[in-house]
Amino acid sequence: MVGRSVITLDDLSIPQITDLIRKATYIDSHRKDVAHTCDGRVLATLFYEPSTRTRLSFETAMLRLGGKVIGFAGAQLASVTKGESIADTLKTVSNYVDVVAIRHPKEGAALVASRAASVPVVNAGDGGHMHPTQTLADLATLQSRFGRVTDLTIGLCGDLTFGRTVHSLIETLCRFGNVRFVLISPDELRTPQYVLDRIDATPSCSYVEVRDLVSVIGDLDALYMTRVQKERFFNEDDYLRLRDTYILDESKLALARPEMAVLHPLPRVNEIAVEVDDDPRAAYFEQVKNGMLMRMALMSSVIGDDLPGYVPLEPK
Numbered sequence: 001m002v003g004r005s006v007i008t009l010d011d012l013s014i015p016q017i018t019d020l021i022r023k024a025t026y027i028d029s030h031r032k033d034v035a036h037t038c039d040g041r042v043l044a045t046l047f048y049e050p051s052t053r054t055r056l057s058f059e060t061a062m063l064r065l066g067g068k069v070i071g072f073a074g075a076q077l078a079s080v081t082k083g084e085s086i087a088d089t090l091k092t093v094s095n096y097v098d099v100v101a102i103r104h105p106k107e108g109a110a111l112v113a114s115r116a117a118s119v120p121v122v123n124a125g126d127g128g129h130m131h132p133t134q135t136l137a138d139l140a141t142l143q144s145r146f147g148r149v150t151d152l153t154i155g156l157c158g159d160l161t162f163g164r165t166v167h168s169l170i171e172t173l174c175r176f177g178n179v180r181f182v183l184i185s186p187d188e189l190r191t192p193q194y195v196l197d198r199i200d201a202t203p204s205c206s207y208v209e210v211r212d213l214v215s216v217i218g219d220l221d222a223l224y225m226t227r228v229q230k231e232r233f234f235n236e237d238d239y240l241r242l243r244d245t246y247i248l249d250e251s252k253l254a255l256a257r258p259e260m261a262v263l264h265p266l267p268r269v270n271e272i273a274v275e276v277d278d279d280p281r282a283a284y285f286e287q288v289k290n291g292m293l294m295r296m297a298l299m300s301s302v303i304g305d306d307l308p309g310y311v312p313l314e315p316k
């Protein structure tokens with residue numbers, strides 16, 4: 001994994017992903033031991049699109065490993081406003097840092113960045129395409145809730161068209177295999193065909209597409225709620241019509257299994273009522289913590305800095 005860019009999780013093998021989840025668990029219980037793992041290293045966070053969790057967790061992850069952070073949040077602060085290309089930005093920043101995390105509104109921007117960079121680039125979300133480190137957080141959360149990420153029935157609900165976290169998660173779970181997907185969305189926000197094709201191509205996985213959450217919630221091991229993303233709509237009227245299609249509240253949760261886990265990549269708007277936060281099934285703030293731990297595991301791995309005391313499953 002050393003020196004590797006991560007644009008989608010297809011860039012990592014299943015044993016490598018499994019080892020990252022294990023590594024994150026180790027980091028959580030050995031925080032002092034790992035506090036100097038990345039001494040002398042520098043992370044650049046290049047965020048051309050808003051973020052709270054992803055940017056701050058990348059930055060906290062590097063700081064907690066002993067490294068330092070540079071970067072920008074908002075392209076208006078960088079020379080992109082003078083017309084600089086992503087490639088030139090990455091060729092420049094590669095001279096300053098050991099690893100880059102980039103978020104960009106355009107699909108494919110992280111791949112372009114990785115081809116120009118001479119250090120590992122991690123995709124922190126490229127348009128409606130992929131968000132691999134969110135998927136790592138999601139997998140770690142499923143693993144901690146169920147002790148596995150396979151043999152589960154997982155409902156994904158909301159904006160399945162533009163939801164890059166949904167696309168990343170489905171594609172990766174298909175690689176693990178043995179997952180039943182219940183895809184819950186209005187017709188206008190259905191899962192893209194290329195993602196459905198990926199499920200179809202996986203004999204041990206299956207999906208159904210439904211519009212109604214209430215009729216299926218009782219069948220689910222996990223429910224992955226998503227926000228209808230205003231910033232990806234071309235038409236404000238469509239956004240206003242669709243934004244409150246699904247609202248998970250206590251009355252709906254009462255129909256779910258006692259051990260079901262509710263996940264959400266956050267930020268939420270109205271799609272999960274605040275009253276759900278106190279329910280033991282709410283796992284979305286655990287996901288936030290797991291996101292930081294998984295980014296610590298990933299960055300130390302691609303930089304090539306060993307965690308003191310950690311015995312890996314996989315060779316580097």
Ligand code: CP
Binds near residue numbers: 051054265266
């Ligand atoms: N989950 C996620 O990507 O959140 P942010 O947009 O706040 O980074």
